[in-house]
Amino acid sequence: MPHAVPTPRFARKACCAVLLTLALAACSAGEGGPGGGGAPAAVVTTTTVAMRPFNDRIRALGTVQARESVEVTAKVSEVVERVHFESGDVVAAGAPLVTLSGQQQQAALAAARATADEADRMLKRQQELAAQQLIASATLDTQRATRDSALAQVRQIQANLADRTIRAPFGGVLGVRQVSPGALITPGTVIATLDDLSSVYVDFPVPEAQLANVAVGQRITGTSTAWRGRGFEGVVSNVGSRVDPASRAFSVRADFANPERLLRPGMLLEVELERAERQALLVPEIAVVQVGRDTFVYRVRPDDTVEQVTVAIGSRVAGQAEVTAGLAEGDRIVVDGTGKLRPGGSIVEAGSSGADDDSGETTDEASGG
Template sequence: MLTACGGGGEAPGRGPAGAGAPVPVTTTVVQPRQWNDSVTALGTVNARESITVTAKVSEIVQRVHFESGDEVTAGSALVTLSGNQQQATLQAAEAAAIDADSQYRRGAELVESQLIARASVDTLRAERDAARATVAEMRANIGDRTVRAPFAGVLGIRQVSPGALVTPGTPIATLDDIRSVYVDFPVPETLLARVAPGQTVIGQVAARRGTRFEGTVQTIDARIDPNTRAVMVRAGFENAERLLRPGMLVEVRLQQAAREALMLPEIAVIQVGRDTFVFRVKDDDTVEQVPVTVGVREQGLVEVVEGLEAGTRIVVDGTGKLRPGMTITEGSVQEAKTPPADEAGAAGAAQ
C-alpha cells in the first residue's frame, strides 16, 4: 500500500548517485581561448583646435566676409571694423616719420662737414626712430580692425552683422579644426595599468549607429581626480569626413592585448547568494558542484579565474534541474523539460 501511494519512491534523477532517469543537458569541455580585454567609458569629442572668434577693440562692424558654416584657411579675413580715424592718424604719423628721416639725413651730412655737433645728430636719429615706432603702432592698431582666422577650420553660426558694435569679448563665430578630433574619457584608477599610449580605441556615437570610429590613445593625464578616482585619457581620431563634431557623446572601448583565458557561456555559471559555482561532469556522468572565481563578463561569456582547469567537462544548459550526484546525458533543454511520450505513458500506467 505504501508503494502504491508513492511514499517510498524516489523522484527521477533526485535519488542517490546514478538513481533515476538521466537528466538531458548540454555540456562543453573548457578550453583556453584568445581573449581581448576591453575598458568601456563615455567620452566627449573635442576639436583639434577650437576658439570663439572675438574682436580686440571696440568698433562698428563695417563688413562681414563669411557665412555660417564656411570653411576658411588660416589668415582669412572674417570681419572688417570701421577705422577711418585710425587711417587719418596713420597718414599723419607717416608724414611725421618722413620729415624726421629727412632731418636726420640732413644732420648727418652737416656733421660730416663739422657744421653741427654730433650730439644734435643723435637727437635727430632718436626723433626719427620714435616717428617710425609711432607708424608701426598705428599700423598694428589698424590691423586689429580686421579680424582674421588664426587657423584653418569650419566656422559656426555668424553672430554679428554690418553696423553692429562689437567690443573685446563679443562672440563673432566659433571656429573649429575638425580634420582630426580628440575624445577625452575617464578611466578608473584600478584599470590604469591596462592603459598605455598607442592602444586602439573604438568609438560609437548615437548619431551614427553602426559606424565604428577607430582611434589611438595619445595622452594619459598626469593627475587622478580625487573625487571620482578616475584619470582622464585622451584618444585621437581622424575625421576626414567630418562625421564627429565637438561636443558629441562617444561610447569608447579601449582594446587590450590578447591573452589566454578560460571563457565559459554565462548561463553555465550559477550564482546563489555570495557563492558562484558550475556543475562539473565526472567520468561516470554524474555531476558535482565546483566553486569558481569569475573575472570579466562580456558578450555572453564569463572568465573563470580559479576553480577549473582546461579540459574539464561542465554543464552549460539545463542546470536548473540538477543536484550534486545526479546522472546526466547529453541532450537539449527541451528534452529536459518534456519527457518522451513512452516514458510519460509508462509513468501513467504505474500510477
C-alpha cells in the same frame, strides 16, 4: 486426514501480504536506477574548461572635443564695417572674417607717416653737415632718435589698424554669425565660433585597476547614437599621469580622424579599448549561474553527478566569460540545462546513447500505458 479449508478472512490477509511484498520489490528496483532516489538523470550539454586566447575590451563614455576650438572676438571697441563670412563657412587660417571701421586710425597713420618722412629728411641733411663737421655729433644723435620715434609711431598705428581686421586664427568651420555691419562691438564680443574638425579627441575615465592595460598607440573604437551602426577608429594619444582619489580612475585621451566632419564637439561617444591578447580560462556565459550575490557553475564528477562550484568572473565578451577563480583547466562543466540541476544529481550528455534510451523508454511506457 481431511484438509482444513481456509476462511475468507485468512485468504484476504494472505493476498495483502503478497501485494506488499511485490510493492517493496518494485521500490527496491526503483532505488537502484540512475541518480538514486528514483530521480531520472537530467539531459544536459557539457564542455571541458580550457585556456584560450582572449581579447576583452574596456568600455567608457567620453565627450567629443574639436582639435582646435575658439570663440572669435574683437580686441577693440569699434563699429563693424563689413562681415566676410556666413554661418557654417569653412575658412582657411588667416582668412578675414570682420572688418571694423578705422577712419581715425587711417588719418593718424597718414600724419605719423608725414612726421616720420620729415624726420628722416632732417636726419639726412644733418648727416651731410656732420660729415663736413658743421654740427656737433650730439645734434645728429638727437635727430636720429627723433626719426626712430616717428617710425615707431607709424608701426603702432599700423598695428591698431591690423586689429580692425579680425582674421581666422586657424582653418576650420565657423559657427553661427553673431554680428552684422553697423553693430558696435567691444573687446570680448563673440563674433562666431571656430572649430577645426579635421580631427577630434575624446577624454574618458578608466578604472585604476586597468592602468597596466592601457598604453599610448592602442587602437580604439567609438560609436555614437547619432550614427547608429557606424564605428569610428581612433588611437590612444595620452594616458593621464594622475589617478583621481575620489573616483579611483585616470583620464585617457584618444584621437579620431574626422575627414567627413561627422563627429561634432559636445557629442557623447561610447568608446571600446581592446586589450592585448592573453591566455584566459574561458567558459560559455550561459554556464554561469547567478543567484543573488553568489556566482557558480555545475561541475561534473567522474561518476556523472554534479556539484556546485563558486567561481569568480572577470571580463565577459561575445558569450564567453573569464573565470579567474574556482575552476581549473580540464574541469568538465554543464553548459545547457543548469535550470533543472541540483547538487548531487545525475546527468547524461544530450545525444548520447543513454539519453536516447531514456527517451525511448518514456515513449514505450506512454504507448503501453
